[in-house]
Amino acid sequence: MGRAPCCDKANVKKGPWSPEEDAKLKAYIEKHGTRGGNWIALPHKIGLKRCGKSCRLRWLNYLRPNIKHGGFSEEEDNIICNLYLSIGSRWSIIAAQLPGRTDNDIKNYWNTKLKKKLLGRHKQSDINTKLSDHSNNNNNQFTQGLTNSAMERLQLHLQLQALQNPIFSFYNNPALWPNILPLQQKVTIQGASNGSTPNIVMESAAAATTPLTGDTLVDSKPVAMGPLVSSFRQGEVVDEFVVVEDGGQMAEVDGFDGLKDNMVWWSNGFDAKVGSSNCWGSASSVVQFNEMFKDYELGFNM
DNA sequence: AAAGCGCCCAACCGCACGCCA
DNA sequence: CTGGCGTGCGGTTGGGCGCTT
The missing domain is CATH 1.10.10.60 (Homeodomain-like)
Structure with missing residues (x-):
């Protein structure tokens, strides 16, 4: 019934x-x-x-007042892309970071334009083939068992990385593929338990070693990182994310301004500074890939 | 000119969750 | 504790429109 x-x-x-x-x-x-x-x-x-x-x-x-339709700016594109890659299709949370935008609008915009804008740069089938071949050739099961959503986001990560650094990109250099890091940013969700709009804070990864899932705050700085989370609750360490208490302070990064500051890697061309701060191929990132992909899979399959 | 096709987006649907009696 | 109800959310649908043939 x-x-x-x-x-x-x-x-x-x-x-x-x-x-x-x-x-x-x-x-x-x-x-x-x-x-x-x-x-x-x-x-x-x-x-x-x-x-x-x-x-x-x-x-x-x-x-309702102050609703904006269409005409998404480059900056809004960046925010949507970054948040989608970080937290997936949590449209209401993404919309909360874009004043005047609705979750429905963002969802439609993503599905009809933004996704194509990214995936369109390389043929999707080409990427699938490369991922599949690589997985088979290396007896690596990291792509097996990934959901379509996970694959899509993995492809988008490859796209982003290829845009950043077309010469040394993982996309163009399959030998590096086991070293893919899903996302080189920390994402923290603040607020929301009191009904207020959650505040998402992203930081470029700067740790010398990759923090592990479940790491907690050290000296008031969140060190847990990772892109994948199936759900989160205020005040918990959830998957790779640290969720701080209401009113919790992020060291030198507070809300939207911090978010914007860390978007440069998406929209700008590759340079050494951005490359290292986001470390798609940096030495410090080439650690614990298996763990990362386990987390990657886990987050999607939950 | 019109038929076919694909895209866009407003709206619907169903599920999960929280609240409350 | 539990079941009913309202709300919020993400996925999906389908009609309108423009472009192509």
Whole structure:
């Protein structure tokens, strides 16, 4: 026996919203607000033949103030790409870092444009072939058992790396492929347990050795790192991520400004400084690959 | 001109989670 | 503790539109 439907599907209107419906919904919410309300009951109150969930979606994605549509900037592209590679398709969290953007908008933008923009630079089949060949030739099972999502993100990492350093890239140099690091940034999630917007902090990896999953704070600096997490809860060390308490301070990196500062490697061409700070092929990163890929797989298969 | 095709994006669907009685 | 309910989220769908043939 399934769950009861949220509304009487036979008596609700579907499809595009009319201006009249928008006006009714907007007027009601502007007068009464959304806090403490009941989305399920709302359409009945204002005489709309719509599902409560549909009303909520319409408000959040189109009617609420300060919504931006289209025209994503280069900087927004960078943020979306980095966060997607770091935390995956957690669109609501990504949207929280982009004022005026909705998760739906970002999701659509990613699926229709941004992903193609990246993967389009090399033929996807070509990358698949190389990954597959490499895996077979080296008796290395790191690509086996990866989910499609994991493969996609792995491909995107290769793309990013190839863009950064086309000559020495892993993509162009299969001999280096076992040394792939999924992401050379630390990602910390702050806040959110009190209902506030979570604050994502990313730092370029600078540790001399690769921290291990589950490492904890040392001298108030988070050292755990890694791109993959299936879920996180405020106040926990989750997978490779450190999640600090509300009000926790990140040394010299605080919120969006820190995030932006560490985006340069994505948009700029390769140079020695960026190359080393992100260490796709640096000596310090060429350690513990097996562990990294175990984590990589684990994160996706959970 | 029109049929076919692919892309885009608004909206829907179903599941998971949290709250509360 | 448990079950019902509302909410939030991510994946998917399908209609509209523009481009190509």
